[in-house]
Amino acid sequence: xxxDRWRQIAHANPNETAIHETATGxxxxxxxxxxxxERDGDSSGPIIFPQGxxxxxxxxVLRAWRRGSxxxxxxxxxxxxxxxxxxxxxxxxxxxxxxxxxxxxxxxKAEQLAADAENIVATMGLRPDWLNLGVISLxxxxxxxxxxxxxxxxxxxxxxxxxxxxxxxxxxxxxxxHITLAAVPAMWRAWHQADAIPPNTRLAISAGAPLPLAxxxxxxTKRALKIHNFYGASECGGIAYDRSSGPRxxxxxxxxxxxxxxxxxxxDGCLMVRSRAVAESYLHKMDARLQPGCFQTSDLAELADGKxxxxxxxxxxxxxxxxxxxxxxxxxxxxxxxxxxxxxxxxIPSRDSDRxxxxxxxxxxxxxxxxxxxxxxxxxxxxxxxxxxxxxxxxQVNPRGKVSRKDWQQKxxxxx
Numbered sequence: 503x504x505x506d507r508w509r510q511i512a513h514a515n516p517n518e519t520a521i522h523e524t525a526t527g528x529x530x531x532x533x534x535x536x537x538x539x540e541r542d543g544d545s546s547g548p549i550i551f552p553q554g555x556x557x558x559x560x561x562x563v564l565r566a567w568r569r570g571s572x573x574x575x576x577x578x579x580x581x582x583x584x585x586x587x588x589x590x591x592x593x594x595x596x597x598x599x600x601x602x603x604x605x606x607x608x609x610x611k612a613e614q615l616a617a618d619a620e621n622i623v624a625t626m627g628l629r630p631d632w633l634n635l636g637v638i639s640l641x642x643x644x645x646x647x648x649x650x651x652x653x654x655x656x657x658x659x660x661x662x663x664x665x666x667x668x669x670x671x672x673x674x675x676x677x678x679x680h681i682t683l684a685a686v687p688a689m690w691r692a693w694h695q696a697d698a699i700p701p702n703t704r705l706a707i708s709a710g711a712p713l714p715l716a717x718x719x720x721x722x723t724k725r726a727l728k729i730h731n732f733y734g735a736s737e738c739g740g741i742a743y744d745r746s747s748g749p750r751x752x753x754x755x756x757x758x759x760x761x762x763x764x765x766x767x768x769x770d771g772c773l774m775v776r777s778r779a780v781a782e783s784y785l786h787k788m789d790a791r792l793q794p795g796c797f798q799t800s801d802l803a804e805l806a807d808g809k810x811x812x813x814x815x816x817x818x819x820x821x822x823x824x825x826x827x828x829x830x831x832x833x834x835x836x837x838x839x840x841x842x843x844x845x846x847x848x849x850i851p852s853r854d855s856d857r858x859x860x861x862x863x864x865x866x867x868x869x870x871x872x873x874x875x876x877x878x879x880x881x882x883x884x885x886x887x888x889x890x891x892x893x894x895x896x897x898q899v900n901p902r903g904k905v906s907r908k909d910w911q912q913k914x915x916x917x918x
């Protein structure tokens with residue numbers, strides 16, 4: 503199914519540029535890419551593990567589709583897992599981001615991958631004349647669904663940039679008249695501060711982490727460029743997208759449901775996603791939260807007037823003396839201070855057994871603790887105020903490009 507669709511795309515656009523690697527200067531037209539895909543490369547077998555931000559990643563995917571192999575993308579340097587007995591009909595394995603626990607493999611059929619790409623292209627309005635500038639990981643669910651699948655199943659060309667350095671992005675964007683730029687908040691901040699957001703960006707997308715309101719508003723004010731917040735999950739692809747033309751005013755608002763995606767709230771308050779793009783299952787693991795066509799997230803949510811508002815994660819809530827609070831709600835308060843650039847909140851075990859947990863805030867910014875404490879008390883009750891304040895240069899991400907509460911909690915607890 504997938505390879506047949508690719509051949510139709512290649513046949514319809516034979517001489518158009520499909521991929522341009524800016525680091526090496528290599529280019530493939532759709533015909534050249536199709537011809538190379540017909541020749542076997544270095545890797546073969548029942549499962550292939552493409553890596554890197556390069557044309558070879560795409561060729562690996564195409565050759566796997568042609569041979570009927572399973573695709574399991576990996577980050578650069580990531581060790582390939584041992585995988586046996588993949589169920590019949592499974593063509594793709596995604597590794598979850600491990601923001602809340604150990605990574606798992608999610609199994610997809612061809613029609614589920616195709617449905618996710620169709621939803622994304624239709625909802626976001628991706629266009630072949632607005633070339634995708636690829637700076638995010640192709641192995642991550644976000645990059646695979648927003649860059650690789652639109653190229654192979656919808657004919658949207660791809661410019662690949664090996665590293666998201668401001669000057670590299672600016673040079674790469676200059677090779678096209680119009681571009682679509684999908685990135686994560688940390689990249690948008692770095693490009694904005696370096697005055698390097700390409701002026702020919704026609705569509706700007708941010709996912710992978712919450713997009714700070716202040717950053718979204720600053721970019722819009724200075725450049726008249728709306729950064730569209732995108733929310734999804736490895737298990738089901740795109741969930742919601744902010745289609746509005748102006749900056750958001752509520753950080754909890756993440757967008758409206760994607761095309762062909764139906765949302766509801768489960769009895770425990772978590773968001774339920776129904777669509778043709780939902781994965782078949784976790785590999786070799788039964789989980790009632792993931793069924794064909796239906797996935798229950800761990801995100802506490804509210805649906806109002808066709809909009810999706812996230813209220814935190816059910817398994818991230820902090821228990822302070824029997825009262826529970828979502829770390830996201832504290833983060834939103836602290837991020838309202840103009841000198842706070844990034845913020846992450848989590849709980850740690852309290853030495854006082856009556857308190858259960860204590861709140862920690864990790865911050866990037868130039869504000870003093872006392873000032874921030876008083877600022878926060880204007881909006882939240884004293885029991886929600888962090889007991890520990892840790893100022894850092896940057897909030898480092900894990901290998902999957904995510905800011906992990908679990909990782910930062912371990913870093914905090916292991917400090918001298």
